[in-house]
Amino acid sequence: MLSNTAKNGSLVLGRRQFLAGAAAAFLMPVTLTLSSRPAAAATTGVGAYIRIDDANTVTLITGQTEMGQGIGSGLAQIMAEELMLDWAQVRFEHAPVDPANYGLPGWGLQLTGGSTSTMMWYTPLRTASAKAAYRLRAAAALTHGGTPDQWSLVIGGKLKHTTYGEQTFASVLGQIGNTADPATVSFAGTNRIVGQPVRRLDLAGKVDGSAIFGADVMLPGMVFASVVHCPIITGTVKSCPTSASGALAVVNLGNAVGVVETDTWAAMRIASSLQSKVSWSKPSNLKLLDSPTLSKAAQKLQTAAAPANLKSFETAGSPNDKLGQLDVTYKTPFLAHACMEVLNATASVTRTNGVVTFVELWLPTQGQSFVPATVRSVAGLSSLTDAQIKVNSMLCGGGFGRKIEQDYVLQAVKLAVAVGKPVKLTWSRPQDFRNDKYRPCASMRVRMGGDVNGVRAMVYRNISASISFQQGANPEDTGAVAGAVNLPYAIPNKRIEFAPLPTGVPLGYWRSVGESYNTFAVESAIDELALSLGQDPIDYRLRMLTGDARASTLLQTLKSSPNYTGMKAGQRGVAFLRGFNSYLALALEVALDSSSRIKVTKAHYVVDCGVVINPDSVEAQMQGGLVHGIYSALYSRVTFAKGVPSVQNFSNYRVLTPRDMPKVTVDILQGDPTTAAPGGIGEAGVPCVAPAIANAYARLTGKRVRELPFHPGMTMSDD
Amino acid sequence: MGQISFTLNGVATTITVNNMDTPLLWVLRDQLGFTGTKYGCGIEICGACTVLINGEPEKSCDASIGEVAGRSVTTIEGLKNDPLGAKLQEAWMQHQVPQCGYCQSGMLMGAFGRLKAGESRASTASGLSNICQCGTFQRVKEAILSLPGVA
Numbered sequence: 028m029l030s031n032t033a034k035n036g037s038l039v040l041g042r043r044q045f046l047a048g049a050a051a052a053f054l055m056p057v058t059l060t061l062s063s064r065p066a067a068a069a070t071t072g073v074g075a076y077i078r079i080d081d082a083n084t085v086t087l088i089t090g091q092t093e094m095g096q097g098i099g100s101g102l103a104q105i106m107a108e109e110l111m112l113d114w115a116q117v118r119f120e121h122a123p124v125d126p127a128n129y130g131l132p133g134w135g136l137q138l139t140g141g142s143t144s145t146m147m148w149y150t151p152l153r154t155a156s157a158k159a160a161y162r163l164r165a166a167a168a169l170t171h172g173g174t175p176d177q178w179s180l181v182i183g184g185k186l187k188h189t190t191y192g193e194q195t196f197a198s199v200l201g202q203i204g205n206t207a208d209p210a211t212v213s214f215a216g217t218n219r220i221v222g223q224p225v226r227r228l229d230l231a232g233k234v235d236g237s238a239i240f241g242a243d244v245m246l247p248g249m250v251f252a253s254v255v256h257c258p259i260i261t262g263t264v265k266s267c268p269t270s271a272s273g274a275l276a277v278v279n280l281g282n283a284v285g286v287v288e289t290d291t292w293a294a295m296r297i298a299s300s301l302q303s304k305v306s307w308s309k310p311s312n313l314k315l316l317d318s319p320t321l322s323k324a325a326q327k328l329q330t331a332a333a334p335a336n337l338k339s340f341e342t343a344g345s346p347n348d349k350l351g352q353l354d355v356t357y358k359t360p361f362l363a364h365a366c367m368e369v370l371n372a373t374a375s376v377t378r379t380n381g382v383v384t385f386v387e388l389w390l391p392t393q394g395q396s397f398v399p400a401t402v403r404s405v406a407g408l409s410s411l412t413d414a415q416i417k418v419n420s421m422l423c424g425g426g427f428g429r430k431i432e433q434d435y436v437l438q439a440v441k442l443a444v445a446v447g448k449p450v451k452l453t454w455s456r457p458q459d460f461r462n463d464k465y466r467p468c469a470s471m472r473v474r475m476g477g478d479v480n481g482v483r484a485m486v487y488r489n490i491s492a493s494i495s496f497q498q499g500a501n502p503e504d505t506g507a508v509a510g511a512v513n514l515p516y517a518i519p520n521k522r523i524e525f526a527p528l529p530t531g532v533p534l535g536y537w538r539s540v541g542e543s544y545n546t547f548a549v550e551s552a553i554d555e556l557a558l559s560l561g562q563d564p565i566d567y568r569l570r571m572l573t574g575d576a577r578a579s580t581l582l583q584t585l586k587s588s589p590n591y592t593g594m595k596a597g598q599r600g601v602a603f604l605r606g607f608n609s610y611l612a613l614a615l616e617v618a619l620d621s622s623s624r625i626k627v628t629k630a631h632y633v634v635d636c637g638v639v640i641n642p643d644s645v646e647a648q649m650q651g652g653l654v655h656g657i658y659s660a661l662y663s664r665v666t667f668a669k670g671v672p673s674v675q676n677f678s679n680y681r682v683l684t685p686r687d688m689p690k691v692t693v694d695i696l697q698g699d700p701t702t703a704a705p706g707g708i709g710e711a712g713v714p715c716v717a718p719a720i721a722n723a724y725a726r727l728t729g730k731r732v733r734e735l736p737f738h739p740g741m742t743m744s745d746d
Numbered sequence: 747m748g749q750i751s752f753t754l755n756g757v758a759t760t761i762t763v764n765n766m767d768t769p770l771l772w773v774l775r776d777q778l779g780f781t782g783t784k785y786g787c788g789i790e791i792c793g794a795c796t797v798l799i800n801g802e803p804e805k806s807c808d809a810s811i812g813e814v815a816g817r818s819v820t821t822i823e824g825l826k827n828d829p830l831g832a833k834l835q836e837a838w839m840q841h842q843v844p845q846c847g848y849c850q851s852g853m854l855m856g857a858f859g860r861l862k863a864g865e866s867r868a869s870t871a872s873g874l875s876n877i878c879q880c881g882t883f884q885r886v887k888e889a890i891l892s893l894p895g896v897a
Contacts, residue, residue, distance in 0.1 A: 094846055095844075095845035095846030095847065095880045096845065097845070224842075226839065226842060227842055227844075229844075229847070230838075230839050230842065230844055230847075231839070232847075233844035233847030233850050234835045234838045234839060234843075234844065234847075234850060234854065235782070235822065235823070235825070235826060235835060236780075236781070236782020236783070236821065236822030236823045236825075236851050237782065237823075238847055239781070240784075240847075240848060242781075242784070242785070243775075243781035245779055245781070251776055289764060289776075290764070290768060290772050290773075290776040290777065291772055291775070291776055291785070292768055292769055292771075292772035292776075293764070293765065293768070295788075365879055366846075366848075366879060367784070367786055367792070367794060367846065367848040367849045367877065367878070367879050367880075368784070368846070368848045369785065369786075422846070422847070423846060424784070424846050424847070424848025424849075425846045425848060425879050425880060426846075427879070453785070455788060456785075456786065456787045456788055456789075643842055647842065647845060647882075647885070650881055650882070650883075650884050650885070651845060651880045651881035651882070652881070653881065654878075654879075654880075654881025654883065655879070655881060676787055676788075676789055676791070677786075677787050677789075677791045677792055677877060678787075678789060678791060682877055682879060683877070683878075683881070683883065684874065684875045684876060684877055684878075684883070685871065685872065685874045685875070685876070685883040685886055685887060686872055686873070686874075686875065687883070688881075688883035688884055688887065690884070691884060743791050743877075
């Protein structure tokens with residue numbers, strides 16, 4: 028488990044304590060050379076992934092954020108396998124901000140997103156751990172005698188020699204600095220821990236209340252803050268009161284007003300009461316912040332011959348000549364992230380002669396790489412070096428993409444600078460909902476032609492609010508078409524188009540990103556065609572999947588599963604995804620309740636994610652993906668009326684509770700650990716849910732739902 | 747400003763509070779450092795702040811500290827002191843229920859309150875209305891239904 032755990036319900040995290048903990052242990056000097064890293068990073072040389080302490084506890088230090096997906100444990104399993112550890116002696120810990128060492132291999136960025144953590148770290152971490160295993164053997168030879176080859180690892184963090192007996196890792200650490208990496212790396216090659224449903228390392232603190240999330244950080248002398256933003260999204264502060272009755276401080280944060288108090292509740296209450304007293308600068312173009320207007324604009328772009336910034340992907344054959352069977356448009360709304368832990372950040376600044384010389388942060392963050400620049404963007408802090416900025420990455424109470432963003436981090440730094448004391452900023456739930464970076468809304472027109480053997484032609488146009496277009500990075504937003512390109516289906520004639528829908532609504536990455544809407548359109552459209560041709564939905568897909576053995580095996584496995592055949596055929600729907608380097612099929616059964624609303628009654632996933640690190644975590648991610656998929660498909664959306672978001676709290680953003688949970692089963696196809704690479708699972712469970720529900724609903728009622736959510740406007744108290 | 751006495755996880759506690767209207771949730775978290783009880787919505791919907799007050803599951807975001815005077819409060823940090831609470835925590839571990847874990851304190855306290863009041867496992871499992879955005883519901887139910895020695 029994380030080392031930052033509380034005793035007796037509270038813990039004060041001090042810098043001194045942190046350093047003392049680190050000094051007592053030993054970092055393995057493992058060199059990682061990653062060809063895909065930037066050259067400068069590759070020469071950094073000394074990795075710091077594995078720490079062994081005097082008690083022979085072995086801690087993985089990881090740049091990947093634990094936010095519920097089990098990544099800390101999963102990566103620690105990879106380490107434990109190579110070092111032949113007993114699972115009870117294994118821990119994990121979040122790394123400091125240091126992208127050169129802890130950044131994702133392949134991206135060089137220290138962030139957690141895109142289901143890339145296991146995908147990108149599996150081989151590098153396995154290699155680093157295997158090197159560490161060799162160096163421990165070499166250190167044993169130096170410490171006790173013999174040669175490295177005469178020493179072998181024994182389960183439990185020990186080394187064995189025929190003459191010198193069993194010795195612990197801890198006993199040889201004094202010589203580790205005198206060892207070097209092996210010329211060639213050899214792997215343990217067993218499945219003692221990798222592939223096993225070992226118990227996650229972070230559970231104990233999560234069942235006894237001692238786990239410290241960002242929101243739980245306590246510091247000596249800390250004050251508590253909250254914020255209020257403009258009621259019209261993206262509005263800024265023109266002027267604001269400089270004080271408020273009872274408040275320790277009122278701070279103009281530019282995009283919001285911060286209130287500092289002696290407890291969070293008082294700060295939230297005063298912040299809320301200030302909203303009408305602040306003079307706000309409203310955003311200039313409210314039309315770009317208005318759902319009805321955006322909807323009309325999207326419709327216009329769908330029918331225009333050449334919308335601005337139109338980009339075509341994967342053009343093949345002559346698709347326009349072979350269309351005819353299907354011409355339909357699917358629509359998906361803006362969505363909020365709604366993490367259970369609201370946005371929060373704790374900041375403390377140290378001044379020397381009145382000048383800020385050190386900034387320390389305690390954050391629930393998925394975006395460590397971006398934090399130093401955020402700090403330096405604050406007035407007076409631009410010259411701080413990386414060494415003058417320290418980030419403690421805390422457990423995240425859900426992330427789903429929201430905690431990559433830096434808005435709340437920036438506010439906390441500004442508050443700490445303004446009040447000169449450690450400040451914990453906590454957004455109220457309404458502020459969290461109403462100032463999100465929303466999942467883009469999207470409109471997808473799908474035109475298809477085909478016969479019983481499959482789709483012969485497809486012209487697909489996605490018009491969506493584009494994250495990268497909005498950020499000025501790239502109008503050719505490949506993320507916006509994820510789930511519509513690189514399909515496994517053989518479609519000889521096709522053209523995939525994308526044009527961005529200009530909007531002022533702040534956008535962000537939402538669990539499964541482009542696939543969260545494109546998979547709904549693609550998997551619904553294929554099903555519509557299959558149904559209209561009287562074809563079985565699985566057989567129809569299989570006829571187009573002849574070139575992809577993993578895809579066909581997966582769907583055949585689904586079709587023969589008793590969990591599939593046990594569902595009522597007239598209430599059953601199917602969807603399939605190849606994405607995040609994984610393959611996934613979902614079948615579910617729906618029923619209508621007394622108010623003619625859809626209920627999902629059963630669900631069955633078949634997953635092939637290559638190498639499986641922890642099957643229990645794969646299953647958990649499918650269960651969770653189903654829940655995320657159901658709430659967003661059936662109930663939730665965010666709309667804007669001239670810049671004012673519709674959502675206020677969970678009261679009008681319906682999500683699920685235990686009573687809504689259908690029975691879900693998961694079959695995991697085991698990949699070959701010696702050849703297969705691991706795929707992602709954190710997001711893959713979400714995209715198939717909406718199309719599978721729509722496909723099941725069409726069979727049950729004869730009606731096709733092409734706009735999500737199915738039941739807008741429901742509240743948490745509606746059954 | 748005023749003084750208030752109540753029992754917290756079996757311990758007699760007297761504290762000075764700025765405002766008697768402050769919700770118990772924020773006194774627990776910000777003043778007493780019992781951060782296991784979480785803020786989720788502030789309007790008694792999500793259940794993340796659930797504690798027991800005189801044995802009843804209550805949303806601590808809506809119970810003012812003033813109302814708690816003379817009463818007995820049990821938070822997640824005190825759950826292990828009750829044999830049934832400890833069993834429930836062990837079942838949560840066995841079934842690997844938590845993902846992010848943020849809502850689990852409230853989920854556990856809600857389940858514990860119902861079971862302690864004599865509600866059946868089945869009724870508790872289907873009756874909980876706590877929100878969990880990681881979607882741990884199936885395991886929540888399985889963990890509750892697995893409890894040995896509980897009806």
